Amino acid sequence: MRGGGSKNSPLETLGENANLEISGDLISSSTTEKIFEVSTNLGNKIRLAHSSTSNGKVLKEHGYIYNVDAITGLKSITVAFEGELKLTTWYDDILNGQSVNLINNETSKLSGSDCAWFRIEALKETKIDSIKIEYTCDAKDGSFAYTSFDDLGNLDREGAKNKNVTVSLGERNFEQFEYAYDGVEANKYNQKAFVLGNTKLNKYNASVPNVGEYKFTFLNGIIKGGADVKNPDNTNNSHVFMLLPNHSDVVFENVIFDSTVSFHNEFYTNTWAYLNSLTFKNCTFNGGIFDFPAKELTITDCTFNKYINDNGQNDSNPIWVRSGAGQKGEVSLNKVTFTNNTVNAYRPVKFERLGINNNHFELTFLDNTFNMSTFNDTDLKNYGIYLDSGVTYHSFTLIDDGNVINGGNGDKVYAFNGVVDGNFPTKMGTKILDRNGNEKVIVGGKWKSIEEAKLCSSIDEVATDTNINVSSSGTAIDAIKSSFTGDNATKQSTTISLPSGNFSLKDETDRPSLKDKTVVFIGSGVNSTTYLANKSATGTEKGSDYSFDGAKLVVFKDMKISLGTANYNGFVRPQNLVFDNCLIEGMGHYWGDKTTFNNCKFSLSGADYNIYLYSGVDFTFKNCEFNSPTNRFMNAYREETSTEPIKVNITNCKFIGAEDTASAPNAKPVVNIKKYINPIWQITIKNSSLEGALNKEKGFYQAEEGSKGFVSIDGNVVWEAE
Incomplete structure (x- = not known):
């Protein structure tokens, strides 16, 4: 935190009431200004402030004094005191500072x-x-430029280039502003605004500098007088108009925004001008804050006070973040970091349309506290963080940890809008992680509903040679033929998007060989699209689906997989098989050499087990839910010899079984390990749960006498046999 300050304490300027002797190169100014003035030819003013004092000259425990304005070339500090003091000094960031105890x-x-x-x-x-x-007033290699707010209006690009231009704001107000950005009177901007910078720093059609050449830090002030606008669609009279060079890094620190503010006004400088980054540290927001014309947005150690929009209470969001506010190309907002903030609010911080023009974007929410109030409404809108399905234009990474909500809609921090089949939709390659990089599942609420919704990682994105959209009257076999015959005969991979309906390649005698090919099927949801793997099933191996025999990779996403209740159904001999966000209905035996189930739900009706681990040597189950009224989930059983151990990894899964023996007389544990033909089973279970009284009684595993391998649960080996 540059310049000191406390998130929870008001900053009080030291003046004549502090009774402190300020000597050396600092002299007291008039008692009315409560500042200290540098007695050198720089003419800058240096202010000191304290966070916690008693009767003027006694610092309370953990209270501190600091310089609000930078002192360049700081040489020495001497303090006369009674007690214990620690001195910390730094150049750019307190995290890189040095501390000593004073004598x-x-x-x-x-x-x-x-x-x-x-x-x-x-x-x-x-x-x-x-x-x-x-102090000497010599800044390190000239990289700092300290200026007053008034002098900022005269600064040009040469004077600001490759410097951290640091400006003390003081108390500022929105004022009427007129500016014809392109010189055309009809395009004149004419409304109240708060202006930072000048047309020497940026103007219409100005040259675009490189990233890293310009940095501006605005410290210690209050900005007042903006309009109480409703949402980002109408932000007149609330604009913070930044006439700063493109690609600038801009920081606001220890600033109070006393009214609603919108930062989208880079529109009015260079065509689609944008910042490299926009950062808020230790700031207070008493109104809404909209639009961010930057590639990266960081908000940390800030406080959002209870904001009610008088023009529309349903739009009382303390933050409303949209991509595309500024440059709409490949560098539109694609990284948001929101950490250690206190949000006192009626509506959630709102994120939508992120990733519109990016291949991938990042969201980080860490250690925030959301104190939510309902103001007597029943709309179920009082969550902490709102994510709209518009964020799923592309894959994204969300890092979530340590966030707490009080009040509002219960214990759920997140609200998801656009939920499909109980899941927040994602593109392939989406990652949901904790602060240590471990995958996790976020259980939130469906927007304006008491229903729960999940957000999970998706499989890694697969790049393919062709993309086929199947029409409502189309077939899977026609899509496969289009992908790998004719002009596409040499292609090695395809992505096929399926509409609502039933699809299958099984029994299609004229299908092309898929040996060493990659096929990705993307459905329209588990309640809309079904792949029929059990078409004309016979209860023997010959009744299985041989469509993908020898395929390099087969992916099924966002659909139902119908396996039926007969034995020996499944997919014969694909090298890699992935199911992502699928409903697995029935019981399968045949799988790929390596098979992954991610965010899948297993439903059993009239069959024996949810799944037989009958073929393949590597199984991964992540974020899955198994439902078995028979209390029979996984049968680890083989009829053919395996030359290598069979690995089964189960992470973040839930197993829901029967309540009593009458409903499930042949109940088994989650994994029923069989010894037949002596396979070696290596089973690892992490962070998974059992529901249903009988399920809890039976537990996670049972190994038939004579079986080989091990079972590890949450890092502890609970069974091992050679």
Whole structure:
């Protein structure tokens, strides 16, 4: 945190009431300004502030004094005090700072090239008599430029280039602003705005600099007087108009935004001008905040106060983030970091349309507290974070950990809009992770509903040579022929999107060989699209689906897989087989050499087990739910010898079984391990749960005497036999 400050304490400027002696190169200014003025030819003003004092000159425990404005070339600090003090100094970021314990009246020598900021913290209640500061005003390699708010209006590109231009804001107000950005009177911008920068820094059709050449930090102030607008569709009179160079990195720190603000106004400089990054640190928002014309957005250590939009209470969102506000090309907003914030609100922070023009984007939500109020409504809109299905234009990574919600709609932080079949829809390649990079499942609420909804990782995205959209009257076999015959005879992979209906390649005698090919089927949802693997099943191996014999990779996503109740159904001899967000209905035996089930639901009706681990040597089940009224889930059983161990990895899965023996007289544990023909079973179960009284009684595994291998549950080997 540059310049000190406390998220939970108001900043009070030290002045004549502090009774502190400020000596050396600092002299007291008039008592009415409550600031200290540098007695050098720079003419800058340096203010000191404190976070916690008692009767003017005593710092409470953990209270601190710091410089609000940077002191370039800081040489030494000498403090006369009674108690215990710690001094921390840094140049650009306190996280890279150096700390020492101070000794009364002893000078601490400092390197002016390495520090521009200091903080004196009381380790216990401490009386301070005087502070002496020496400095040279020589900034390290010229990379800092400190300027007043008024002088910012005269700064040009050359003066700001390759410097961290740091501006103390003070109290500022929205004012009427007129600007014809392209010189055309009819295009004149004419409304209230808060303006940062000038036309020397950016203007219509100005040249576009490189990323990293311009950085602006706006410190310590309050911005007042913007309009109470309803949502991002109408933000007149609330614009923060940044006449700053394209690709700039902009930071607001220790700033109070006392009204609704919209940052989309890079529209009005260079055509589709945008920032490289926009960061808010230790800021307070008393109104809504909309639109972010930047590639990256960071909001950390900020407080959002209870904002009610008088023009429409349903739009009382403290944040409303949309991509495309600014540059609409490949660099439109694609990274959002929201950490350690306190949100006091009636409506959630809102994220939609992210990733519209990007292949992949990132969301990070860590250690935030959401204190939600319903203001007596029954709309079920009082969650912490709102994600709209518009964020699923492309795959994304969401990192979630440590977020807490109080009040509102119960214990669910997230609300998902656009839920399909109980899941928030995602593109392949989407990752949902905790702070340590482990995959997780987020259980949230369906927007405006008491229903739950899940957000899970999807399989890694598969790039294919062709993309086929099957019409409502089309067939899977026609799509396969289009993918791998005629002009596409040399193609090796295809993605086939299926509409509502039933589809199958089984029994199609004129299908092309799929040996060493990749086929990705994407359905329209588990209640809309069905792949019939049990078509003309016979209860023998010959009745299985041989359509993908020898295929390199076969993916089924967002559909129902109908396997039926007979034995020996399934998919014969694909090399790799993946089911992503599918409903597995019935019982299958035949699988790929390596088979993955991700975010799948297994439904058993009239069959014996949810699944036979009958063929293949590598099974992965992630984020799956198994439902078995017979209390029989996985049968680890073979009739053919395997030359290598059979690996079964079960992570974040739920097994829902019967309540009593009367309904499931032949109940089994989750994995029923059989010894026939002596396979070696290596079964790893992590973070999975059992539901149903009988299921809990039977447990996770049972190994027939004479079986070989091991079972590990949450890192502990619970059974092993050779």
